[in-house]
Amino acid sequence: MTDTPFNSWQSVQEEVLARIHSRQWKPGDLIPNEADLAQEFGCARATVNRALQNLADEGLLDRRRKAGTRVATHPVRKATMYIPVIRQEIADKGHEYGYELICSERVLPPTEVCNIMEFGRRARAQHIVCIHTADGRPYVIEDRWLNPKWVSVEEISIFNEISPNEWLVTHVPFTEGEIMFSAMSAGKTEAGLLSCKEGEALFVINRTTRNKQEAITSVRLIFAPGYRIETGI
Amino acid sequence: MTDTPFNSWQSVQEEVLARIHSRQWKPGDLIPNEADLAQEFGCARATVNRALQNLADEGLLDRRRKAGTRVATHPVRKATMYIPVIRQEIADKGHEYGYELICSERVLPPTEVCNIMEFGRRARAQHIVCIHTADGRPYVIEDRWLNPKWVSVEEISIFNEISPNEWLVTHVPFTEGEIMFSAMSAGKTEAGLLSCKEGEALFVINRTTRNKQEAITSVRLIFAPGYRIETGI
DNA sequence: CTGCTGCATATGTATATACATAATATTAGA
DNA sequence: TCTAATATTATGTATATACATATGCAGCAG
Numbered sequence: 001m002t003d004t005p006f007n008s009w010q011s012v013q014e015e016v017l018a019r020i021h022s023r024q025w026k027p028g029d030l031i032p033n034e035a036d037l038a039q040e041f042g043c044a045r046a047t048v049n050r051a052l053q054n055l056a057d058e059g060l061l062d063r064r065r066k067a068g069t070r071v072a073t074h075p076v077r078k079a080t081m082y083i084p085v086i087r088q089e090i091a092d093k094g095h096e097y098g099y100e101l102i103c104s105e106r107v108l109p110p111t112e113v114c115n116i117m118e119f120g121r122r123a124r125a126q127h128i129v130c131i132h133t134a135d136g137r138p139y140v141i142e143d144r145w146l147n148p149k150w151v152s153v154e155e156i157s158i159f160n161e162i163s164p165n166e167w168l169v170t171h172v173p174f175t176e177g178e179i180m181f182s183a184m185s186a187g188k189t190e191a192g193l194l195s196c197k198e199g200e201a202l203f204v205i206n207r208t209t210r211n212k213q214e215a216i217t218s219v220r221l222i223f224a225p226g227y228r229i230e231t232g233i
Numbered sequence: 234m235t236d237t238p239f240n241s242w243q244s245v246q247e248e249v250l251a252r253i254h255s256r257q258w259k260p261g262d263l264i265p266n267e268a269d270l271a272q273e274f275g276c277a278r279a280t281v282n283r284a285l286q287n288l289a290d291e292g293l294l295d296r297r298r299k300a301g302t303r304v305a306t307h308p309v310r311k312a313t314m315y316i317p318v319i320r321q322e323i324a325d326k327g328h329e330y331g332y333e334l335i336c337s338e339r340v341l342p343p344t345e346v347c348n349i350m351e352f353g354r355r356a357r358a359q360h361i362v363c364i365h366t367a368d369g370r371p372y373v374i375e376d377r378w379l380n381p382k383w384v385s386v387e388e389i390s391i392f393n394e395i396s397p398n399e400w401l402v403t404h405v406p407f408t409e410g411e412i413m414f415s416a417m418s419a420g421k422t423e424a425g426l427l428s429c430k431e432g433e434a435l436f437v438i439n440r441t442t443r444n445k446q447e448a449i450t451s452v453r454l455i456f457a458p459g460y461r462i463e464t465g466i
Numbered sequence: 467c468t469g470c471t472g473c474a475t476a477t478g479t480a481t482a483t484a485c486a487t488a489a490t491a492t493t494a495g496a
Numbered sequence: 497t498c499t500a501a502t503a504t505t506a507t508g509t510a511t512a513t514a515c516a517t518a519t520g521c522a523g524c525a526g
Contacts, residue, residue, distance in 0.1 A: 008509075021406045021444070033476055044511050049477075065477045065518040074402060077316040077440075079412045085307060169307060173254050179312045182461035183416035183434040201416040201434040207310075209466075211254070228415035233442075241479075266506055277481050282507075298488040298507045471524080478517075485510085492503070 006041035012051035015041070020060065020071055027073045031061075034069075081231050083179070083205075086142070086165050086221075090134045098133035099163050102193070104156065106148070113145050116208055117215035124148070126156060128164055131193055137224070138194040144219040150211070164217070168209075174216055177209035181229075184222070194224045203227045239274035245284035248274070253293065253304055260306045264294075267302075314464050316412070316438075319375070319398050319454075323367045331366035332396050335426070337389060339381070346378050349441055350448035357381070359389060361397055364426055370457070371427040377452040383444070397450070401442075407449055410442035414462075417455070427457045436460045 006012045019025045031037075034052065038045040052069055055061045059078050063069045090097045109117070109125045119125065126146040132139045144164050150172055158167055182204045184190075191198040202225060208218040239245045252258045264270075267285065271278040285302055288294045292311050296302045323330045342350070342358045352358065359379040365372045377397050383405055391400055415437045417423075424431040435458060441451040 017408075021408055023406055027403055035476085045477095046479095046512085047510060049479090050509085053478085063477065066475055066520055067518090068476060074318055074321065077412075078313055079316060080311055080313045081414075083310040083312060088307070170260055173256060175250075175254055177466045178463060179310075179466050180461050180463040181314075181414055181436070183436040185418075185432070185434040199418070199432050201418040203414070203416040207466075225416075228413050230411060230413040233410045233412050233440075268506085278507095279482085279509095280480065282509090283479085286508085296507065299490055299505055300488090301506060468526080469524105470526095471522100473520105473522085475520085476518090478515100480515085481513080483511080485508105487508070488506090490503100490505080492501100494499100494501075496497100496499080 006043050006047075009047050009050035009054070012037075012041055012043065012048055013054055016051060016055060017060070025071050027071050030068050030070045077233050079231050079233050081229060085169055086132045086140060086163065090132065090139060093134065095134035096136070098136060099130065100133070101128070101130045101160055103127070103129040104159060109145050113218060117145065117147065117218050119147075119215070126151060128159055130159070130163055132163065132165075138196075139224055140227070141190065141193050141222040142219060143222065144217055146217050147215055149214075150216045165219070168217060172211075172216055174209040174211050177207060180206040182206070186225075190222055194222070196225050200225045203229070239276050239280075242280050242283035242287070245270075245274055245276065245281055246287055249284060249288060250293070258304050260304050263301050263303045310466055312464050312466050314462055318402055319365045319373060319396065323365065323372060326367065328367035329369070331369060333364050333366070334393055335362040335364060337361050337392060342378050346451060350378065350380065350451050352380075352448070359384060361392055363392070363396055365396065365398075371429075372457055373460070374423065374426050374455040375452060376455065377450055379450050380448055382447075383449045398452070401450060405444075405449055407442040407444050410440060413439040415439070419458075423455055427455070429458050433458045436462070 006015060016031075025031050032040070034045045034048045037048045041048065052061060052063065056063045056069075060072055061069050062072050084092070087097045087099075105127050106124050107127055108122070109119060109127065111121075113119070113125075114121060117125075126148055128142070128144045128146065130142050132142065142163060142165055146164070184202050184204050186194065186196055186198055186200045186202050188198060190196075190202060191200070194202070196202075203223045205221040205223075206219070207221070209216050239248060249264075258264050265273070267278045267281045270281045274281065285294060285296065289296045289302075293305055294302055295305050317325070320330045320332075338360050339357045340360055341355070342352060342360065344354075346352070346358075347354060350358075359381055361375070361377045361379065363375050365375065375396060375398055379397065417435050417437050419427065419429055419431055419433045419435050421431060423429075423435060424433070427435070429435075436456045438454040438456075439452070440454070442449050
C-alpha cells in the first residue's frame with residue numbers, strides 16, 4: 001500500500017521502477033493503464049504519462065497505443081557514452097595536454113574514405129594526421145579527412161595551433177553522423193607515433209559527421225595501448 | 234518569418250534545430266525564453282518546453298532556471314550503443330546461433346574480480362566460460378563470474394542449455410551497472426577458443442551489473458577479430 | 467473460414483492555468 | 497563598501513480538459 005502521495009513524475013517513476021525490480025511486474029507483463037495508475041497514485045494522468053514515457057525512452061518499458069504498456073522482455077542495455085573533445089578528456093584526467101601536427105596534405109583519398117564520405121573519385125580532400133599527448137606521452141592519433149567544401153584553404157593553417165578535433169566542434173555544425181568502435185593491431189606507423197610495440201592491441205574510434213547528408217569529415221582515432229572507455233548503464 | 238503554425242513539439246524542435254544548424258543561434262548564444270518562443274511559434278509554452286527539454290536531454294542545449302537556455306558550446310557527442318543479447322545480435326545478422334559451455338566451476342575469484350564485485354576474500358563464486366558461435370564460427374567468449382547469492386546451485390545446470398547472458402536477462406533483475414570497452418591482444422587461450430592467431434587485436438566489453446549496489450555478475454566478452462560496434466550520433 | 471469494417475480503448479499530445487524552484491539582480495542595512 | 501534580505505524571472509512541473517491516433521478485437525459479409 002502506498003500512503004505517500006505520488007505528486008511528482010519522478011516519484012511515480014521510482015515506484016514503477018521499484019515494482020519492476022522487485023519483479024512484482026515481470027518482463028513481458030502488461031502493467032495497468034495510465035488512468036488506473038493515476039488513480040492509484042493519486043495524481044493526474046499526465047504525470048503518470050511523463051514517468052512511463054521516460055522509462056520507455058530508457059528502454060525499460062514497451063508502450064503501444066491501445067495495446068498498453070508492458071515491461072520490456074529484453075531490457076535493451078543502452079549504454080550512453082559521452083565523447084568529449086580530446087583536450088578536455090586529457091585535462092579532466094589531470095594530465096597536461098599537448099598537440100602536434102604530423103602531416104597536412106591535399107590529396108586524393110583512398111577509395112575506402114571516398115565510399116564513406118561519398119566523394120567523387122577525382123576530388124582531392126584535406127588529409128590531416130596529428131597526435132594528442134598527455135603529460136608528453138602519446139595519447140591518441142587523429143587521422144582525419146576533411147571535405148574541402150567545409151574548410152577553406154586559409155582555415156587549414158589553423159591546424160598548426162589547434163587540433164581539427166577541437167576546431168571543428170565550434171566552427172562547423174553537423175546534423176548527424178556515425179560512430180564505430182573497434183580494435184586493431186599496431187602497425188609500424190602506429191607503433192612509431194604512439195611509441196608502443198608493433199602488434200599491440202589498440203582501441204579505435206571511427207567517426208563520420210555530416211551536414212544534411214553531406215560528409216564534413218571522417219576521422220579515425222587510434223588510442224595508445226591501455227585506453228578504455230567506460231560508462232554506467 | 235514563420236507562416237506555418239508550429240502546433241506540435243516536434244515541429245518546434247525541428248525549427249530550433251534548424252536555427253542551430255544554420256548558425257542563426259551559435260554555440261554559446263542565449264536563445265529567447267519559452268514564453269517568447271511560444272508567442273512567436275503560436276503555440277503553448279508547454280509545447281516549446283517539451284521541445285527544448287528534449288533537445289537539452291540530447292545535449293544540444295544548456296538550460297538553467299532564470300539564466301535561460303543557450304546553445305551548448307561543446308555539443309557533447311553522446312553516442313548511445315544498444316547492447317543486445319548475443320543470440321539476438323547473431324540472429325539479427327542472419328547467422329545461425331550456436332552456444333557451447335566450456336567450463337563451470339565454483340572457485341575463489343581472482344582479487345581483481347573480488348574488487349570489482351566487492352566480494353569477501355574467502356567466498357567462492359561461480360565461474361563460467363562459454364562461447365557463442367555464428368554459423369559455426371566462434372563469435373565471442375563469455376567469461377563470467379556470478380554471485381552465488383543470486384543464482385542457486387540447481388539453476389547453474391541450466392547453463393548447459395542456455396547462455397548465462399541470455400538467462401540472466403529474464404531471470405535476475407538489476408538496478409545499475411558499469412560497462413567498459415577496450416582492446417586486448419589474443420593470448421593462447423583466446424586464440425584457441427576463437428580460432429584466431431595469437432596476438433590478434435580483440436574487442437572487449439566488460440560489464441558488471443548490480444542490484445542495489447550488490448554485484449550480481451561481472452562478465453568479460455572477448456569478441457573474435459574484426460568485431461566492431463557502431464551507432465549513429 | 468477469410469478478409470474487411472468499425473468500434474473501443476490506451477497512449478500521444480496540445481492547451482490554459484497555477485504554482486514551485488533556482489538563480490540572478492536589486493535593494494536595504496550595517 | 498560589503499553583506500544579507502528580497503524581488504524578479506526563466507525554467508520545471510502538476511493539473512484538468514480535450515482531442516488525435518494507432519490498433520486490437522468483435523462482428524459482419526463474402
